[in-house]
Amino acid sequence: MPALVLRGLAKRFDGAVAVAGVDLDVPAGSFFGLLGPNGAGKTTTLSMAVGVLRPDAGAAFVLGHDVWADPVEAKRRLGVLPDGHRMFDRLTGAELLAYTGLLRGMEPGEVDARARDLLDVLGLADAGRTLVVDYSSGMKKKIGLACALLHAPRLLVLDEPFEAVDPVSAALIRDILHRYVHSGGTVIFSSHVMEVVEKLCTHVAIMAGGAIRAVGPLEAVRAGRDLEEVFVEVVGGRVALGRELSWL
Amino acid sequence: MSNGFRGQALRTVGFVLGLVLGACVAITAGIALALTGTVPVQTGFLVAVLTGSALTLGWALAPVLFFGIDETLDPARFALLPLSRGVLTRGMLASAFIGVPAVCALLASLGLVAAAGLRFGAGPALVALLGIGVSLTVAVLASRAITSAFARLLRSRRTRDLAAVVIALLASSLTPLQWAITAAARHGSVGQALGVAQVAAWTPLGAGAALPYDAAAGRWDLVALRLGLLLGTIALLAWWWSRTSESAMLAAGSGSVVRGARTVGGGAVGTLIPGWLRPFVRPGPGAAIVARELRFWWRDGRRRPALVSIIAASAILPIMLSVTTASPLADASSRATLAGFGLAVCMSGMLTGILLCNQFGFDGSAFAAHLLSRVPGATDLRARAAAICVIVVPVQVLVVVAVCVVTGTLANLPLGLGVLASTVGTGLAAAAMLSVLAPYALPRNDNPFAANTGTGSVKGLLSLVALVAGLVLSAPVTVTAIRYGAAPWGALALPAGLAYGYAALRVGTTIAGELLDRRSPEVLTAVTPTR
Numbered sequence: 001m002p003a004l005v006l007r008g009l010a011k012r013f014d015g016a017v018a019v020a021g022v023d024l025d026v027p028a029g030s031f032f033g034l035l036g037p038n039g040a041g042k043t044t045t046l047s048m049a050v051g052v053l054r055p056d057a058g059a060a061f062v063l064g065h066d067v068w069a070d071p072v073e074a075k076r077r078l079g080v081l082p083d084g085h086r087m088f089d090r091l092t093g094a095e096l097l098a099y100t101g102l103l104r105g106m107e108p109g110e111v112d113a114r115a116r117d118l119l120d121v122l123g124l125a126d127a128g129r130t131l132v133v134d135y136s137s138g139m140k141k142k143i144g145l146a147c148a149l150l151h152a153p154r155l156l157v158l159d160e161p162f163e164a165v166d167p168v169s170a171a172l173i174r175d176i177l178h179r180y181v182h183s184g185g186t187v188i189f190s191s192h193v194m195e196v197v198e199k200l201c202t203h204v205a206i207m208a209g210g211a212i213r214a215v216g217p218l219e220a221v222r223a224g225r226d227l228e229e230v231f232v233e234v235v236g237g238r239v240a241l242g243r244e245l246s247w248l
Numbered sequence: 249m250s251n252g253f254r255g256q257a258l259r260t261v262g263f264v265l266g267l268v269l270g271a272c273v274a275i276t277a278g279i280a281l282a283l284t285g286t287v288p289v290q291t292g293f294l295v296a297v298l299t300g301s302a303l304t305l306g307w308a309l310a311p312v313l314f315f316g317i318d319e320t321l322d323p324a325r326f327a328l329l330p331l332s333r334g335v336l337t338r339g340m341l342a343s344a345f346i347g348v349p350a351v352c353a354l355l356a357s358l359g360l361v362a363a364a365g366l367r368f369g370a371g372p373a374l375v376a377l378l379g380i381g382v383s384l385t386v387a388v389l390a391s392r393a394i395t396s397a398f399a400r401l402l403r404s405r406r407t408r409d410l411a412a413v414v415i416a417l418l419a420s421s422l423t424p425l426q427w428a429i430t431a432a433a434r435h436g437s438v439g440q441a442l443g444v445a446q447v448a449a450w451t452p453l454g455a456g457a458a459l460p461y462d463a464a465a466g467r468w469d470l471v472a473l474r475l476g477l478l479l480g481t482i483a484l485l486a487w488w489w490s491r492t493s494e495s496a497m498l499a500a501g502s503g504s505v506v507r508g509a510r511t512v513g514g515g516a517v518g519t520l521i522p523g524w525l526r527p528f529v530r531p532g533p534g535a536a537i538v539a540r541e542l543r544f545w546w547r548d549g550r551r552r553p554a555l556v557s558i559i560a561a562s563a564i565l566p567i568m569l570s571v572t573t574a575s576p577l578a579d580a581s582s583r584a585t586l587a588g589f590g591l592a593v594c595m596s597g598m599l600t601g602i603l604l605c606n607q608f609g610f611d612g613s614a615f616a617a618h619l620l621s622r623v624p625g626a627t628d629l630r631a632r633a634a635a636i637c638v639i640v641v642p643v644q645v646l647v648v649v650a651v652c653v654v655t656g657t658l659a660n661l662p663l664g665l666g667v668l669a670s671t672v673g674t675g676l677a678a679a680a681m682l683s684v685l686a687p688y689a690l691p692r693n694d695n696p697f698a699a700n701t702g703t704g705s706v707k708g709l710l711s712l713v714a715l716v717a718g719l720v721l722s723a724p725v726t727v728t729a730i731r732y733g734a735a736p737w738g739a740l741a742l743p744a745g746l747a748y749g750y751a752a753l754r755v756g757t758t759i760a761g762e763l764l765d766r767r768s769p770e771v772l773t774a775v776t777p778t779r
Contacts, residue, residue: 052616054769072622080620088540088614090547091520095540098520102536104621112515119516131547147617 001064003028003155003186009048009058011041018044020210021058026155026203028063031181032188033197033218036207037235042190043083043159045207050080050157062155079153081144083160083190089133093124093143096132100147111150118146122172138169145173149180156180158189162196174200194228208235274355281359285366290442292367293461296360297445300383300457303353307387308394354384364460375471376460382478383456389482393489449474452481533623534631541635544610550690551610554603559640562599563647566592583730589660590667590730593648597668598718600640601675605711606775607632607683609690613776619768625684626761633676633753644668663729663738666745670725673749675718677756682714684764687774721752 004026011019019041026032036042047053049060051067051074060067065074088096094115101111119125122142127135132143141161148156156177162170177187177200191197197204198218204227205215213234214221222230281299284292357380365373448454455474462470520539521531529535545551566589608615618628648664651657725748729741764771 050620052619052769052772054773075620075622078620080616082613082616086612086614088544088611088617090544091540094516094519095543098516098518099536099540100617100621102517102520102531103533103617103623105533108515108517108531111517115516 001028002026002061003030003063004049004157004188005061006045006049007059007061009045009055009060011044011048011053011056017210019048019055022207022210022212024205024212024215026186026188028186029181029184030186031177031200031202032186033201033204034188034190034207035192035194035197035204035231036190037192037237040207040235041210042207044210046157046159046188046190047082050078050082051075052080052082076151077154079148079151079156081141081148081156081158081161083163087132087140087144087147089135089140090131092129092131093119093127093135093146096143097146097150101150104151106151114150114152115146118149121176122146136166137164138166141165141173142169145176149176154185156185156187156189158187160191161189162191162193170196194231198222198227206231206234270352271355274352277356278359278362281356282362282366284359285363289367289461292363293449293458294442294445296363296457296461297449297454298441300357300360300380301448301451301454303357304383304387304390304453304456307353307384308390350384350388353387354380357384360457360460364464368460368464372460372464375463376457378475379456379459379478382475382482386452386456386478386481386485389485389489393485393492396489396492450477452478533621534627537623537628537631538635538638541632542638545635545639548610555639558599558603559643562596562640562644565599566596566647566651568592585655585657586660586663586733587730589651589657589664590726590733592651593644593664593667594671594719594722594726596644596647597671598675598715598722600636600644600672601677601679601714601718602711603636603640604632604676604679605682605714606687606690607679608687608771608775609683611775612690613772615768615772615775619772624761625764625768626757628764629680629684629757629761630753633680633757636676637672641668641672644672660733660738662740662742663733666741666743667722667726667729668745669742670745670749670752671718671722673751673753674721674756675714677752677760678714678717678721679711680757680760681717681763682710684760684767684771686710687771689775689777691777722748724748 002025004024006022006024009019009022010017022041022045034042034046044053048055048058049067051060051071054068059069062074062078065077067074067078088099091099097115097118098111101115102108116125122145124139124142124146127139132140135143141164145158145161148158158177161173161177165173174196181187201218203216204218204221206213206221214230218227221227281295284295287295360380361373361376364376445454449458455478459471459474462468462474517531521529521535545555611618645665645668648668649661652661652664725741725745729738729745733741
C-alpha cells in the first residue's frame with residue numbers, strides 16, 4: 001500500500017489557482033523529493049495532504065486512511081515539519097517536545113525517554129533553557145524534526161527541511177532521515193535544492209504552476225542527464241544565450 | 249500612502265471615516281480655540297499656552313505610546329538605497345507632515361491664529377501662524393527622533409518585550425493621571441495655572457503659542473527670544489534625529505544569548521508540568537495547553553502588554569467606581585452602593601474575556617500543531633480559559649475583597665464574588681465563541697510599537713461584541729444581585745454566581761468546541777499572517 005496517495009487535490013486563493021488537481025502516489029519505504037520553483041504550490045499541496053489546509057477538491061490518504069474523513073487514524077501515522085509554520089517558540093526545546101507529546105496523548109514516561117534521545121542525537125541538549133525563538137535556524141529545523149518524530153510516525157512530511165540550515169546540521173538531518181527510511185519509514189519532502197534531492201531521493205516529482213510535471217523513480221526522471229537540466233526543461237525556465245546583458 | 253488602500257475597500261472606508269471624524273473634531277476644537285480671542289487676555293494666554301504645550305507633548309509621545317510607528321518608513325528599510333542622510337531626513341520629515349493626525353492638528357491650531365486675529369488684528373495673527381508652524385516642526389521632529397532612538401533599543405527581543413510592558417503600564421496609568429489633573433484643576437486657582445503657563449511659555453512646548461501675546465504687547469525682544477529658543481530646539485532635535493536614524497539603519501545584533509546550559513532534570517515533561525503538581529494534574533493535552541498558555545502570557549511580547557493592561561484596568565476600575573459611588577455614610581445595603589459595587593465588579597470580570605477574544609491569533613500558524621494532533625476543540629478552549637483564570641481571577645478577587653474592606657461593606661463580599669464568578673464565566677464563554685467565529689491574524693513581527701493597521705484593528709472592534717454578549721448573558725445574576733442583594737439574601741449570590749458562571753463556561757466551550765472541531769483549518773488559515 002502506498003504511504004501517501006493524493007487524488008485531484010486542488011486549491012484556489014482569491015480566484016488564483018494555487019494547486020490545480022494533483023495526483024501523486026508515494027510508495028511506502030521511499031525517499032520522495034517534491035521539487036519545484038518558488039510559488040509552484042509545493043507548500044499548499046503538502047498542507048492539504050496533512051490536513052491543515054482544506055482543499056477545494058480532491059482527497060488525501062495516509063496509509064489508506066482518508067486525511068479529511070478519518071483524521072484521527074491518518075494523523076496518528078503522520079509526522080509533519082511545516083515550513084513557515086511558526087512553532088510555539090516561547091518554550092524551551094524540552095518544553096516544546098513535552099508539549100507536543102502530551103498534546104498527542106502520549107504517556108509522560110515515554111515522552112521523557114524519547115525527548116532525551118532526540119535532544120541528544122540532534123545536539124540540542126546543550127541549549128538548556130534557551131527558548132526556541134532564540135535558536136538559530138538550523139536548531140529550529142532540528143527541534144521541528146524532533147517534534148515530528150516524537151510519536152514514531154510511519155510517514156514523515158517535511159516542508160523545506162534543508163532551507164537556511166548550516167552544512168553540519170543538514171548532514172545530521174540527512175543521516176537521521178536515512179536511518180528512518182532504512183527502518184521502514186517513508187519520507188516526502190519539498191525542496192528546490194537539486195543537489196540534496198539528487199543525493200537523497202529514490203523518487204522525485206517536479207511541480208510547476210500548481211501541477212505535477214514529471215514524476216517517477218529518480219533514475220527514470222533523470223534519464224541519464226543532470227537533474228538540474230531536466231528540472232529547468234520541465235519547468236520551462238530559460239538558459240542564458242550569452243547575448244543578453246552584454247553591457248555587464 | 250495610496251498603496252495602503254489598493255484593493256481594500258474596507259480600509260479606504262475606514263480612512264475616509266477617520267478623516268471626516270478627525271476633521272470634525274479638529275474644526276470644533278479650532279472654533280473653540282478661536283473663541284478664546286473674545287475672553288480676557290489672561291485666560292486667552294492661559295488656554296493658548298496650555299493647549300499648545302499639550303499638543304506638542306502629545307504629538308511627540310503619542311506614536312510611542314499609542315499608535316505605533318509606521319514601519320513603512322523604518323529607517324532600516326532605506327539602508328540599502330543610495331540616499332544621503334540629508335535627503336533621507338528631509339524626506340521622512342516631509343512624510344511626517346502628511347497624514348490624518350497632522351492635518352487635524354494643523355486645523356485645530358489654526359484656531360489659535362484666529363484667536364490672535366480676533367483679539368489683536370492681522371500682525372499678531374501672522375506671528376501666531378509663524379509660532380504654530382515652528383511648534384509643529386518641533387513636535388514632528390521630537391516624535392521622529394524619539395521613535396528612531398527607541399527603534400535602536402528595540403532590536404533585541406528582550407528589550408522589546410520589556411518595553412511593551414512599560415508602555416502598557418504607562419498607557420493604563422494615564423486615566424488615573426487624568427483624574428489627578430482634573431482634581432487639581434478643581435481645587436487650584438487661576439493664578440496657579442497662570443504660573444504653570446508662564447513657565448510652559450518659556451519651554452519649547454508652549455513658546456510658539458505665546459508669541460502673538462508678546463507681539464501684541466509690543467515686546468518684540470521676547471518674540472525674538474522665544475523664536476530663538478524654538479529654532480535652537482529644532483536644530484538640536486534635527487541633529488539628534490539624523491544621528492539616531494543613521495544608527496537605526498545599522499542592523500544591530502539580535503542579542504540572543506544561549507542561556508545557562510543547565511541540564512534538565514526530571515525529564516522533558518517535568519520542565520513543562522512541575523513534578524509537585526503531578527498528584528493534582530493528569531498530564532495530557534489539557535494540562536499541557538494550560539501549562540503552555542501560562543508561560544506564553546508572560547513570554548510572548550504581544551500577550552504580556554495586553555495582560556498587564558487588563559490586570560491594571562480590572563484592578564483600577566472597581567476601586568474607582570465603588571469609591572466614587574459609595575459615600576462613607578451610606579448604608580452597605582443601600583441601592584446606590586450595591587449598584588455601583590455590582591457594576592464595577594461586573595465590568596472587571598468581563599475584562600478577563602476580552603483577552604481571549606482572538607486567542608488563536610496569538611498562536612498564529614503554530615496552531616497547526618493542535619490540528620496535527622487532533623486536540624478536541626472543547627479541551628483546547630477550556631484549557632485556555634483555565635489558564636487565564638489562574639492568572640487574572642486571584643487579582644480580581646483580591647481587589648473585590650480590598651474594596652469591601654476599605655469601604656466597610658464586608659457584608660457585600662459574597663455578592664461581589666458571586667457577580668465576579670458569573671461575569672468571568674459568561675465573558676469567557678462569549679470570547680470562546682467569538683475566537684472561533686472571527687479569528688484574525690496578528691502582525692508577524694513583535695515590535696510592541698508597530699501599529700496593527702488595517703483589518704486587524706477593525707476586527708479588534710469585535711471584542712466589543714463579546715463584551716456586550718457577555719454582559720447580556722451575565723445580566724440575570726448581576727441584576728438580581730443588585731435588586732435583591734441586600735443582606736441576608738446577598739450571601740446567596742456567591743453559590744448562584746459560581747454555578748451560573750461555571751455552567752455558562754461549560755456550555756459555551758462545548759458549543760464553540762464543536763464548532764472549532766469542524767472549523768479548525770479555517771481558523772488556522774485566518775490566523776496565519778500573510779507574507
